Amino acid sequence: MRICILAYRFPPTIGGLQTYAYYTARILAEEGHEVSVVTETVEGTDAEWPPGLPCPFAIHRLPSLKPFVHGRGSLFACLGELRATLTALRPHVIHAHDPLSLLAANLAWTDVGTPLFFTFHWVFDAHEAGYARRDYGAGRLNRSETLGLERSLMRFIFSRCRYERLIAVGPPFLRWAESFGAPPDRVVYLPNGVDCTVFHPRSPDPMARAAWGLEAEDLVVLCPVRIVPRKGITDVTRALAALDDPRIKLLIVGSIRPREAAYAQEVRDLIVQLGLGERIRLVEGVSLDRMPALYGLSDLVVLPSYMEGLSIALLEA
Template sequence: MHYALVTETWPPEVNGVALTVRDLARGLWQRGHLTDVIRPRQHDDVEPVAQELLVPGARLPGYATLRFGLPAQRLLERRWRAQRPDAIYIATEGPLGWSALRAARSVGIPVATGLHTRFDLYMHDYGVGMLAPVAMGWMRRFHNAAAATLVPTRALHDELAGRGFRNPRHLPRAVDTLRFAPWRRDAALRARWGMHDGDLVVTCVGRLAAEKNLPLAIAAFRHLQRSHPRARFVLVGDGPLRATLQREHPDFVFCGTQTGRALAEHVASADLFLFPSRTETFGNVVLEAMASGVPVVAFDNGAAREHLEDGVHGRRVDDDAGFIHVTRELAGDAGTRRAMGLAAREATGTLSPAAVCADFDRILASLGHPHATTAALAAA
């Protein structure tokens, strides 16, 4: 089969969308498919691939390290008429994604989209909550123009179906349990943080930005610190809030962006993992922490609702007070944390990346049936 994947984010950008799309592309290549990647050109490209088309892009306001793609409808129409894919996957709803959707409709190629980002929920984090219905309508219009909208959890599938999304399809996520594993725990790394083996390291991994709800994680840590004064909060990631957070919390450890083995070592070297975000469609780092044998505190949504059993692999909560309470509770119970970490690791053993890519392949291959696609494309 010949597929095309369109994305406005790709490594070396570090975010869930970029890494998920890269892994899907790799999985299709490994399955022997001709798979093109269409994405914005980046100034610091370090992961070029042979089967790609680079298009112009621009920096995302407020995020110096992120870019979005500029419209490229005519370019894509020419390319797809000359080298017609069997199906197209569009991972992002930006200008490049919209132009790819229109180009596919013009050429008559079936499309699946991926809903990776809850822009409607982001509106509240940036003080414009009144625009959430507008964002939801914009997302619905985009995704309803495709033959299928791929989502990572059953809960999100059901929510979108109830909000007028016509063709949601559940595509699970996976985690690399060879890379993220308890044996990646690194005593030397903990020593650089000023921590001994019995000391408590609390970690948060992700973009340092408003939508990640970091004030709650900080509040939870400050509460537990009253009874565990030697505890250390380690933040892995970068973003627009980093300078402010470093100035306000000089006792925290800021590790910046980590990738590959270094990221796995940072995650596994923690004793408790906090995931305070309420706006994730999934949250890959939850699975990465679980695979690393680290118990997780998270809200009852996304990856936590799908994979984290409350009281067994960590704690799922419904409100801020609960988040703070269970964080402090787990901080004082090393035995429970160890048992939860072992159970969390075991629970991720069946989340195979190869199986997810096989499902992705089957979904894309099924889009070629005209009765499944014509009506959706005509509604764009």
């Protein structure tokens, strides 16, 4: 069967959606299906596929997908690229991993004989705390107007777009799906999971710690998050400052997108301001295949997010 995974984020960048989409594609390919992933373009070091990460599927990166999803690009440019790609792939099934990719698939691929599935990952309550994703014309709309437009768009997508099943990966997503008007008979609760052959308890490796500049007697706290405000990174930084023990070390590991560069710099400045440069490391560009070793060398994993759906990072830990 030819299966198209449509996800605006995908490895080498890391995050919950990327992890879910990657393992979905990998498992389906290993079961003998012809899997193609349609996703965003990546640049710089993020463009290098990790050598330790199996890739038994094809990846098609569309330059117009990420700008469209973030509200900074043309819908028509995205539809043109997506339609051409899907025409070449001729998928038997399309599996979208975010609402706007689902919308684009509905508009670009009008063959109603192709089943569409939709896994719902996006966290919405964080928007109400002031972290809206889309701009809708920066400088022209205030936060409440932006959120109102986004919620109206989500209601349209969930209630009017074509999809066979909506897969909710955690309890909050069931609530949001209902609030956005998803037909109850098409909603399936299938919680996030992890590969227990990869993520399992292991003894701390002194050599692995040394590679990260850590001592055997250090108490290592791992914070595996995307570097965005809703993940509460400044809070955990201040919490470490209150623990006056130089043996407690914090590894903040995650991806930094260009739009979050200013926040990442805010975190770095706070680390310097609090005199924690020897106790905190903010590391980006760690690929998915390196995460099991990081969990293994850590004594504690923290996730100080203001809101999560069903965190894959916590399940991995």
